[in-house]
Amino acid sequence: AQSVAQPEDQVNVAEGNPLTVKCTYSVSGNPYLFWYVQYPNRGLQFLLKYITGDNLVKGSYGFEAEFNKSQTSFHLKKPSALVSDSALYFCAVRDTNAGKSTFGDGTTLTVKP
Amino acid sequence: SQTIHQWPATLVQPVGSPLSLECTVEGTSNPNLYWYRQAAGRGLQLLFYSVGIGQISSEVPQNLSASRPQDRQFILSSKKLLLSDSGFYLCAWSVISTYEQYFGPGTRLTVT
Numbered sequence: 001a002q003s004v005a006q007p008e009d010q011v012n013v014a015e016g017n018p019l020t021v022k023c024t025y026s027v028s029g030n031p032y033l034f035w036y037v038q039y040p041n042r043g044l045q046f047l048l049k050y051i052t053g054d055n056l057v058k059g060s061y062g063f064e065a066e067f068n069k070s071q072t073s074f075h076l077k078k079p080s081a082l083v084s085d086s087a088l089y090f091c092a093v094r095d096t097n098a099g100k101s102t103f104g105d106g107t108t109l110t111v112k113p
Numbered sequence: 114s115q116t117i118h119q120w121p122a123t124l125v126q127p128v129g130s131p132l133s134l135e136c137t138v139e140g141t142s143n144p145n146l147y148w149y150r151q152a153a154g155r156g157l158q159l160l161f162y163s164v165g166i167g168q169i170s171s172e173v174p175q176n177l178s179a180s181r182p183q184d185r186q187f188i189l190s191s192k193k194l195l196l197s198d199s200g201f202y203l204c205a206w207s208v209i210s211t212y213e214q215y216f217g218p219g220t221r222l223t224v225t
Contacts, residue, residue: 043203
């Protein structure tokens, strides 16, 4: 079985400050990990993924995420937040033997000017 | 480049009426296809996924069904809608080599 948890429903940061959106996962095999962003009344957009290789992965719009196997975490980060980063963020995990991904419940990021 | 289309964008239907939502993908072959429902702007519930024509896996027992009549076409249907079917329906595709999913713009369904 596979599962993912996003422990924070809401994250608030000031523009220009660093941001972190947390994600932890559970899989029986090796994980494939993903981050997606959703703007109001829109479909989800793929941001970045970890499949194998370097633990720090870089994605769209200046976002990055660090895979930590010992802590089973895949936190999303950005060094300097923009107001336009305000959106709903989803973490997802897929076991290497699974045919589908499991999504977290989402974290609403609000960046204030 | 690949694109995914969903229609209609919004739909208001009375309880007990039928439903048909369509999703098509362009620019790729033999994609995995998915239907999700999102309630109240929060988590995604996987309803169905398909790895090929005529191959449908159902994740949640309900009065919805899905079909894949062509490689890049995925249809979500219901014979009789319930109030609880209201929500934001998202179609997505992925390929085995990359695994990430690409989502359509969604259909907002309101059952009255």
